[in-house]
Amino acid sequence: ISRHRWTHIAVVTGHNRVKLYINGRLNRNVHMPTSRITRPRGPLVFAAHPYHPARGHIGQFRYTDHYVGSNTVRSWARNRRYNISKRRVVRFSRLYLHHRNQKIVRNMSNSKSQTYSFWFKSRRGPQRYWQSLFRRGGNDRQRYPGVWIIPNTMRLHVRIGIRGSWNWGVNTRRSMANHRWTHVAIVTGHNRVKVFINGHLDQNVHMPTSRLTAPRGPLIFGAHPHHPANGWFGNFLYKASYTSDSAVRHLAAHRGFKRQQRRNLHISSMYLHRRQQWRTSNMGNSKSYAYSFFFKPNRGPVHYWQNILRRGHNDRQRMPGIWVWPRQRRLHVRIGVRGSWNWGLDSSHHVISRHRWTHIAVVTGHNRVKLYINGRLNRNVH
Numbered sequence: 001i002s003r004h005r006w007t008h009i010a011v012v013t014g015h016n017r018v019k020l021y022i023n024g025r026l027n028r029n030v031h032m033p034t035s036r037i038t039r040p041r042g043p044l045v046f047a048a049h050p051y052h053p054a055r056g057h058i059g060q061f062r063y064t065d066h067y068v069g070s071n072t073v074r075s076w077a078r079n080r081r082y083n084i085s086k087r088r089v090v091r092f093s094r095l096y097l098h099h100r101n102q103k104i105v106r107n108m109s110n111s112k113s114q115t116y117s118f119w120f121k122s123r124r125g126p127q128r129y130w131q132s133l134f135r136r137g138g139n140d141r142q143r144y145p146g147v148w149i150i151p152n153t154m155r156l157h158v159r160i161g162i163r164g165s166w167n168w169g170v171n172t173r174r175s176m177a178n179h180r181w182t183h184v185a186i187v188t189g190h191n192r193v194k195v196f197i198n199g200h201l202d203q204n205v206h207m208p209t210s211r212l213t214a215p216r217g218p219l220i221f222g223a224h225p226h227h228p229a230n231g232w233f234g235n236f237l238y239k240a241s242y243t244s245d246s247a248v249r250h251l252a253a254h255r256g257f258k259r260q261q262r263r264n265l266h267i268s269s270m271y272l273h274r275r276q277q278w279r280t281s282n283m284g285n286s287k288s289y290a291y292s293f294f295f296k297p298n299r300g301p302v303h304y305w306q307n308i309l310r311r312g313h314n315d316r317q318r319m320p321g322i323w324v325w326p327r328q329r330r331l332h333v334r335i336g337v338r339g340s341w342n343w344g345l346d347s348s349h350h351v352i353s354r355h356r357w358t359h360i361a362v363v364t365g366h367n368r369v370k371l372y373i374n375g376r377l378n379r380n381v382h
Contacts, residue, residue: 006059008077013037014067024077026070086110090219090238097133097221097228105219108136109240112212113189116145117243117251119234125178126152131229137217140225141166144215145186149229154178158186158195158203161213170195170203181234183252188212189242199252201245267293272308283311288365291320296357301327316341320362324352333362333371345371345379 001007010021013034020028044063047053060079086109095103120133128151135146143159143166150157154176159169174197176182185196188209195203219238222228235254243251263284270278295308303326310321318334318341325332329352334344351373352358361372371379 010073012068021073024074088240092236095233098230100222100224100228101220103221110214110216111240112209112214113242115239115243116186118236119181119183120231121181122178122231124230126154130226132223132226133229134221135223136215136219142217162211170205172202174202185248187243196248199249290363292361294357294359297354300354301329303327345381347378
């Protein structure tokens with residue numbers, strides 16, 4: 001393996017051989033009956049414990065569940081497209097910022113003409129210290145750009161490194177709204193640096209694009225050493241190009257970050273082992289609904305209530321809630337109704353098998369509440 005250079009490695013088993021290729025050339029070829037090889041199982045772990053990780057970069061990783069010939073390996077070794085192209089667009093719909101260095105985006109373009117557009121809603125409002133929204137760069141003196149909230153205000157402190165000054169920038173005249181959504185856009189290029197608040201041009205400064213420092217390093221949200229600006233990002237967009245004023249106004253008019261309510265939710269697998277392990281918000285408010293899942297307990301009946309799921313903000317909001325009875329293998333299903341937050345039904349017998357999968361479905365609607373166990377109707381209440 002060459003230091004600081006890419007090396008292609010391939011390990012192939014099958015046809016009673018174990019082969020090792022280095023850069024497309026056969027390095028080792030050992031006879032081993034395939035019937036003697038242990039059948040693979042368990043997860044694939046990179047940098048597996050208890051050994052030290054092999055520090056370096058992995059590119060073009062492939063796994064196939066069949067034997068491949070030497071020609072295929074040589075074609076893989078010749079494909080050097082593992083060098084990832086620079087990202088010219090970065091976008092996400094939602095982020096709740098609450099701790100330092102929370103989200104890091106790497107491999108972004110080095111273009112000096114760039115656009116940052118996002119919605120932000122502060123949770124705490126003005127504070128006595130600097131609050132960091134994000135900063136691009138490897139350290140606090142690399143700001144390409146950096147955006148903070150000025151202490152005791154909701155005005156923005158935008159810094160963009162230029163030749164001769166790493167801390168050049170502008171402060172906005174307008175303030176962001178407290179506990180309300182505000183659209184912000186920062187645009188560089190065409191020898192201008194512009195900052196927009198809610199689609200209105202707040203700062204428009206002449207700055208030759210050639211004087212701007214070429215951006216480099218990762219984009220860090222809530223960048224150290226400053227406190228993160230506690231709040232929500234919505235419809236974040238980065239483009240490695242200049243954006244016109246009319247296009248910025250169009251972005252400010254689009255409020256797609258207010259997500260539509262979820263009418264469907266699918267989780268393929270989850271190992272439930274601690275309180276409030278997984279939660280989802282913004283679900284639909286329909287009174288007609290269905291919850292369907294498989295459940296396999298890893299221990300038998302215990303002396304306390306065991307919760308599978310509950311929808312609601314507190315224990316008196318059960319819309320629905322599903323528990324396993326103490327010392328039993330029965331289900332306790334609660335569905336809040338007018339006049340009783342704890343109305344519900346229990347399964348008619350011991351239905352949950354230990355260490356075996358059981359299918360459970362709770363269905364409401366058409367003036368019925370139904371509980372199915374393994375596809376069979378267990379309870380049907382008007």
